[in-house]
Amino acid sequence: MIDSTELRKQITVDERLQDAISSTSRPKRPSAVSSTMVFATRALLRIRHVPEQMFDVTLFPIIFLLMFTYLFGGAIAGSTADYLQFLLPGILVMTVAQITMYTGIDLNNDIRKGIFDRFRTLPIWLPSALIGALLVDVIRYSMASFIMIGLGLALGFRPEGGLSGVLMAIGMILIFSFSLSWIWTTLGLIVRSEKSLMMLSFLVMMPLTFVSNVFVDPSTLPSWLQGFVEINPISILATAVRGFMHGTATFEQVMWVLIVSLLFVAIFAPLTMYLYRNKK
Amino acid sequence: MAGKTTTIRMLATLSKPDAGTARIFGYDLATEGDRIRSRISLTGQYASLDEDLTGLENLVMMAGLMGYGRKEAKTRAKELLTAFGLEDAAKRQVKNYSGGMRRRIDIAASLVVTPDLLFLDEPTAGLDPRSRNQVWDIVRTLVSTGTTVLLTTQYLEEADQLADRIAVINQGKIIAEGTSSELKASVGTGTLTVQLVNAEDRDRTIELLKQKLSVGIHTGTDPTTLTAQVSDPSLVAEALGALTQERIAISDFSLGRPSLDEVFLTLTGQAAETENV
Numbered sequence: 001m002i003d004s005t006e007l008r009k010q011i012t013v014d015e016r017l018q019d020a021i022s023s024t025s026r027p028k029r030p031s032a033v034s035s036t037m038v039f040a041t042r043a044l045l046r047i048r049h050v051p052e053q054m055f056d057v058t059l060f061p062i063i064f065l066l067m068f069t070y071l072f073g074g075a076i077a078g079s080t081a082d083y084l085q086f087l088l089p090g091i092l093v094m095t096v097a098q099i100t101m102y103t104g105i106d107l108n109n110d111i112r113k114g115i116f117d118r119f120r121t122l123p124i125w126l127p128s129a130l131i132g133a134l135l136v137d138v139i140r141y142s143m144a145s146f147i148m149i150g151l152g153l154a155l156g157f158r159p160e161g162g163l164s165g166v167l168m169a170i171g172m173i174l175i176f177s178f179s180l181s182w183i184w185t186t187l188g189l190i191v192r193s194e195k196s197l198m199m200l201s202f203l204v205m206m207p208l209t210f211v212s213n214v215f216v217d218p219s220t221l222p223s224w225l226q227g228f229v230e231i232n233p234i235s236i237l238a239t240a241v242r243g244f245m246h247g248t249a250t251f252e253q254v255m256w257v258l259i260v261s262l263l264f265v266a267i268f269a270p271l272t273m274y275l276y277r278n279k280k
Numbered sequence: 281m282a283g284k285t286t287t288i289r290m291l292a293t294l295s296k297p298d299a300g301t302a303r304i305f306g307y308d309l310a311t312e313g314d315r316i317r318s319r320i321s322l323t324g325q326y327a328s329l330d331e332d333l334t335g336l337e338n339l340v341m342m343a344g345l346m347g348y349g350r351k352e353a354k355t356r357a358k359e360l361l362t363a364f365g366l367e368d369a370a371k372r373q374v375k376n377y378s379g380g381m382r383r384r385i386d387i388a389a390s391l392v393v394t395p396d397l398l399f400l401d402e403p404t405a406g407l408d409p410r411s412r413n414q415v416w417d418i419v420r421t422l423v424s425t426g427t428t429v430l431l432t433t434q435y436l437e438e439a440d441q442l443a444d445r446i447a448v449i450n451q452g453k454i455i456a457e458g459t460s461s462e463l464k465a466s467v468g469t470g471t472l473t474v475q476l477v478n479a480e481d482r483d484r485t486i487e488l489l490k491q492k493l494s495v496g497i498h499t500g501t502d503p504t505t506l507t508a509q510v511s512d513p514s515l516v517a518e519a520l521g522a523l524t525q526e527r528i529a530i531s532d533f534s535l536g537r538p539s540l541d542e543v544f545l546t547l548t549g550q551a552a553e554t555e556n557v
Contacts, residue, residue, distance in 0.1 A: 017418065020363035022425040026393050027347035029318065038344035042330060042337075049332045049373060114328030118389070121292050122345050123318035280295050 032125040039132025047136070056099045057144035064095050065148055068215070069155065076216060081156045088152045089242040090214030093173060095148060096141050097209060097234060100177050101201035103137050104184025108197050111189065111279065120277070127273055134181055141177045145170045161247035169244035172257050176237045179261035182268035189275040208234050233260045283452035284432040285325065288399050291430070292322040305396065321395035323386050325402050331375035335366055335385050338374060342392045360388045364418075380411025387418055398422060400431035404438060416442060436540035446540075450548045464538050467546040472508045472516055474523075475532035479503040485528055492519035509546075510535070 030038070047054060068091055073080030107130070110116045119129050149157070149166060159166050184201060191197040211225065212234040218226050229235050240257045243249030289295040291302060293313040302309040304316050322328075329338045339357035348356055361367050364384045369377060374385060383403060390398060400419070404412040419429055419442055433439055439446050440460050448456040448463070456463055464470075472493075476485060482504070486497045489508060493515050498507045510516055516535055523530060538546075 014417065014421065016363040017421050018425065020359050021391055021394055021422055021427075026318075027352070030345060030347040034347075035345055038341055041344070042333070042341050045333050045337050046330070049334075113331070114324040114326040115330055117289075117292075117294055117322065117324050118328040118342075119345075120294055121317055121320065121322045123314060124345055278296065 029123050032128055035124045036128040036132045036135070039129050040135050041132075043133045043136035047140075053102070054140070054143075056102060057140045058147055060099065061092075061095045061144045061148035062151055064091055065151055065155075072215065084152060084155060084157050085246075086242075087215070088148070088157045089169065089245045090212075090238045092145060092148050092169075093176075093234060093238045093241055094209040094212075094214050096144055096173050096177050097180060097237075098205050099141070099144060100137070100181045101184045101198075101205065103134060103181040104186075104188030104197055104201065105194055106133065107185050107188040108191065108194055112193075116279075120279075126276060127269075130185055130272065130276070134178055137181060138174050138178055141174055142170060145173060159245040159247075161243075161245045161249070165244045165247050165249070168249070169241040172237060172240050172244065172254070176233075176257055176261050179264035180233075182264055182272055185272040186268045186275065189272060189279060208232060212238060214238050233264075236260055283449045285401055286452075287449070288322070288401050288430070288432060292320060292399050293317055294322075319396040320399065321390035321393075321397075322399045323390045323401065323403065325405065327374065327382050327386055329374050329386060329389055332373060334371050334373055335361060335377070336370040338385065339389060339392065342389045346393045348392075356392060360391065361385075364388045365414075378411075380407055380414060383407060383411065383415055384418070387415070391422075394422075394425070394427060397428045397430065400429060402432055402434065404433065404435070412438075436544055440540050448544060448547060456543075456547050460540065463540065463543050467509075467538055467543050470510065470535055470537045471542070472510050472519075473532075473534045473536070474506045474530055476504040476506070477529035477531050481528045482506070484526065485523065488522055488526060488528075489519055492522055504531075509538075 065088070068087060069080050069084055072087070073083035077083035077086060107116075110119075120126070149170075161169070183204075184197075187200060188197060191200060212229055212232045214234065218229045218235070221229060236253075236256045237260070240249060240253040243253050286295065290297050291304065291309070293309065293316055297309070305319055307315045309316065330341070333341070336354075336357055339360055340353045343353035343356045344350070358367070358370070361370050364387070366381060366385055366388070369381060369385075374382065377385065387400070387403065403415050403419070407415065416438070419431065423429055423442075429442075431438075431442065444459065446456075446458065446460060446463060447454050456466065458466070474485065474489070476482060482499075485506060486499070489497050489506065493508055493510055495508050495510060499505070500507070513535060520530075520533065
């Protein structure tokens with residue numbers, strides 16, 4: 001038995017349904033900018049609903065900085081204060097570079113749920129789905145940077161490059177990280193599960209971050225390893241970031257960072273979009 | 281995976297066909313995907329929303345992606361939530377929705393701008409009867425307002441209830457197509473069931489019916505029940521007349537249209553899946 005109020009509710013719902021379905025006029029297709037903003041808003045809302053995902057940009061930097069400063073400080077540089085001057089720019093690069101891989105994981109999750117298919121059936125400029133998310137990631141990266149530098153200052157880090165040098169250094173990191181993220185989006189579209197993607201990213205990032213000039217002066221390394229360290233993009237970025245923070249940046253250092261970043265985007269952004277559009 | 285989802289994914293521009301062509305509203309699937317995308321909508325088998333966001337946030341996002349401004353997007357999202365009976369759940373994360381609510385918000389997300397063609401991939405799979413009826417009502421309302429709906433289903437009753445045209449897919453191939461009535465007619469008028477008063481009359485009756493109907497007679501566990509698939513109803517009258525002449529007493533008889541289930545089993549000879557248009 002359906003009582004009469006229930007029945008009345010049913011009827012009004014049906015009428016509303018009819019109205020809601022039949023009353024639409026199609027708005028103009030959104031511009032690339034506005035669809036990008038919608039996707040950025042989605043990423044921001046996700047942070048609000050799943051705040052745990054901010055651990056990587058808050059706790060990671062703090063733990064990394066404390067751990068490496070006090071673990072290696074005495075052994076490598078003789079004192080933690082001296083080592084911090086050398087280490088902080090590098091460890092900042094390493095931390096932010098590592099958290100870029102979460103971009104790929106988010107995308108991989110979207111694919112396994114149906115929302116990826118829904119986005120792809122919309123008449124929108126498709127790259128906005130990724131660019132919107134990446135823009136919010138850039139905010140996350142800058143948050144990690146500020147937290148780490150703040151903690152570094154408290155521990156005795158004194159950048160000779162001053163505020164402008166530090167800001168330029170962060171700028172370098174953000175440009176590089178945005179570009180690096182496209183590698184993870186590409187992998188996120190190829191790899192089947194979140195687990196294998198995590199593993200793959202660690203496999204790439206571990207050697208890249210450790211076999212670089214982040215922790216030690218490359219002149220202490222065997223010569224065959226020095227060759228790798230020199231062309232390692234992480235070293236290239238760490239050199240420029242150190243340069244800005246200590247006021248010794250050269251045009252050449254900056255140029256190399258920009259060239260590497262440009263290369264990443266030029267190769268992996270089109271590849272990502274191709275895979276995104278043609279994913280089975 | 282006998283071809284339904286693959287077909288829908290290709291038609292909704294998600295997968296590229298290996299061979300062949302298709303046109304939707306006159307646009308070529310291979311080269312005019314963008315034009316097609318602006319007139320279709322897809323609700324897949326799996327919840328195609330961001331489950332961490334609330335229902336309202338999801339619909340506002342979809343409206344934004346369809347080109348609504350910030351304010352209009354919110355108005356439209358609220359209108360849809362009310363229409364789909366979800367206004368109380370507007371501020372809850374979609375992951376906390378029940379199965380039926382999830383389906384409804386999923387369909388609502390596809391209707392932010394009423395599409396000319398809506399793909400629904402198994403919209404009622406796993407739903408309780410009440411939620412299923414709600415989805416059916418939504419589909420009927422959509423069709424009545426002029427949207428073409430292409431839905432796949434495993435349930436033949438659903439196809440019978442909703443579809444104007446049905447295509448039966450078995451192992452990736454369409455094995456029959458037409459209206460529900462056409463499909464039913466194609467496998468015969470239906471099933472004749474005769475209930476005898478005395479089980480001793482059974483063999484005699486089988487002989488007689490075979491002769492008059494010229495089809496196979498089936499017997500079940502109940503010795504007094506006989507069934508046959510007949511194609512011509514006029515033969516049935518004759519057969520029953522013959523039984524009366526032979527003084528075989530029957531307590532009941534019925535001639536039913538075959539159900540779509542019977543149609544399907546006859547067509548395939550095995551249990552499989554169906555798609556209806």
